[in-house]
Amino acid sequence: MQMSNRITAFQCSPIRRLSPYARDAVRRGVKVYHLNIGQPDIKxxxxxxxxxxxxxxSIIAYGNSEGLQELRExxxxxxxxxxxxxxxxxILVTTGGSEALQFAFMTLCDPYDEIxxxxxxxxxxxxxxxxxxxxLVPVTSKMEEGFSLPDISEFEKRITRKTGAILLCSPNNxxxxxxxKDELLQLLQLCEKHDIFLIVDEVYREFCYDGKEFTSILSFEEFSDRIICVDSFSKRYSMCGSRIGALVSKNKEVLEHxxxxxxxxxxxxxxxxVAACAALKTDDSYLCEVRSEYERRRDFxxxxxxxxDGVKVGNPKGAFYLVAELPIDDxxxxxTFMLQDFDLNGETVMVAPCEDFYVTEGLGRRQVRIAYVLNTDDLAKAAACIEAGLKAYRSQVMGL
Ligand SMILES: Cc1ncc(COP(=O)(O)O)c(C=O)c1O
Incomplete structure (x- = not known):
């Protein structure tokens, strides 16, 4: 029977699609360090x-569609x-930040519109x-420029009648x-000029390092009508499985739709x-400690x-990911090789290949995303696996 063209063309997530190989490795008795997924080991x-x-x-009943009033308050x-x-x-409480992103797309865009x-x-x-x-209409940010905001003219060039919004993620995954603040202001001014929305995904809001202050898009009150902020409890309180997030906007029409x-x-x-309400009562020291722990892991x-040899790393200042360029072909x-054909003393790593983090064909082919969500002892072992794995791959697969 026929499946839809839409689903056939759908991507399998590069964060998860190699999981069967990881499970096979575990069955063979190999320990796999998961650097592929943003699942923290933080309590x-x-x-x-x-x-x-x-x-x-006594009954787990349906609640309000807007979300539990106690949580919204x-x-x-x-x-x-x-x-x-x-x-x-x-605030519209959503089933994770994921649903907030989906709601934002559906609310702002018709089929074939552009973000x-x-x-x-x-x-x-x-x-x-x-x-x-x-x-999705991409503007490429470059590793050699610290993945900073490309020139604002690059965004402006891409705005057409079909543009519904610009989407940013800060701190970026x-x-x-x-x-x-200046980058956000430039984008907001551009959005105002062309009468489009700015969606900012701030699910890593607390995870900013080097003493840098985070600027939330919600602080630009003069532009509040064209701002949608995507939020989530998943990473902040290490409760990814709870699936609670939020779509936040001062634009009443957006919320109504x-x-x-x-x-x-x-x-x-x-x-x-109910768990999210309890999370909001967490002492501020929890988030301070978690931030310090991630910063330590980032440095490490x-x-x-x-x-x-041959590895280039971006300049991560927040969230808990980095993009690394490796001396490899693909x-x-x-x-896949790391999971199927390699181990270092019975251990290996799973990373996320970056090609599907780009729209532009061919970009990211030599890059991987690494989530530094493990403690530094495990990160040390994982780094040793990557070093030995690169040598093995370059000689066995690339013939170097
Ligand atoms: C940037 C970003 N936005 C949204 C999400 C989705 O988070 P949630 O678990 O709240 O659906 C993630 C999850 O990794 C993410 O990294």
């Missing part, structure tokens, strides 16, 4: 787990800590765009770039929203990778 705050254990409703207090003025009515995005980008955005039949999508999916998960893995083949 979820204990009160989140307690809130789930103490959930005492607690979130503005969280934003207030950062000096951001968000009201509960500006302009710096590449490399969070690869699942391509899948969300594909589902909404939206075309996969590059680790944190957009400056997005609510229709929210009503169709009925409500976000109830128990998890960047240094370890830079010592490997990152997908290398990543």
């Amino acid at each position: 979820t705050p204990p009160q989140v787990i307690e809130a789930v254990q103490q959930y005492d409703h 607690a979130l503005p207090l969280y934003y207030k800590k950062y000096g951001l003025n968000v009201d509960s009515e500006d 302009i995005i710096p590449e490399p980008y969070y690869t699942n955005v391509a899948s969300f765009a594909h589902s909404a039949m939206v075309n 996969p590059t680790g770039h944190v957009y400056t 997005a609510l229709k999508l929210a009503q169709a999916r009925l409500c976000p998960p109830d128990i998890e929203q 893995i960047v240094n370890a990778l830079k010592k490997i 990152a997908e083949r290398f990543a």
Whole structure:
């Protein structure tokens, strides 16, 4: 029987599609260090787990499509800590930041409309765009420029009648770039000039390093009507499996229309929203400690990778990813080789090949995304595997 052309053309996520090879490696007794996925090993705050254990409703009922009122009322207090003025009515609770991105695309774009995005980008955005039949129009950011914002004229050149929005992610997955206040302002002015929206995915808001201050798009109140902020509890409180996020906007029309999508999916998960309320009561010291831990890991893995012959590393300033360029021909083949044909004393690594983090054909072929979500002891072992794996791949596969 026939499957849709849409689903046949859908990508298998480069973050997950090599998982069967990883499972085979584990079956062979090989330990796999997972640097492919942003699944932190950081403990979820204990009160989140307690809130789930103490959930005492006799029926797990449907809730409001907008989200649990208690959560919508607690979130503005969280934003207030950062000096951001968000009201509960500006918030639509979503099933993860993923759903917020999908709602934003569906709300702003018709089929074949366009969203302009710096590449490399969070690869699942391509899948969300594909589902909404939206075309991603890339502006390439370059490793040698620290993946900073390309010249604003590059964005302007790409704006057409079909452009619905520009989408940014800050701190960025996969590059680790944190957009400056000035970069955000330039983009907002451009959006204003062409009357389009700016969507900013801030799910890594707290993870900024080197003492750098993070600028949230929500702080630009004079442009608030054309701003959509995507948020999530997943990484902040290491509760990725809870699937709670938010679409935040001061634009009432956006929220009214997005609510229709929210009503169709009925409500976000109830128990998890109760857990999210508990997460918001977490002491600020938790996030400070988590940030320091990631910064330590960032320093460690960047240094370890830079010592490997032929490896170039971006300049990550936030989130918990980096893009590394490897002295190889094809990152997908290398990543597969690492899982299928290689181990160092019974250990190997899984990385995410970067080609599908780009729209532009051919870019990212020698790049991998590394998520530094493991402790430094494991990162040291993983870096040793990458070094030995590169030597083995270059000699066995590339014949060098
Ligand atoms: C940039 C970015 N946005 C959104 C998401 C989706 O997060 P959630 O778990 O909230 O759906 C991720 C997950 O890795 C991400 O990296």
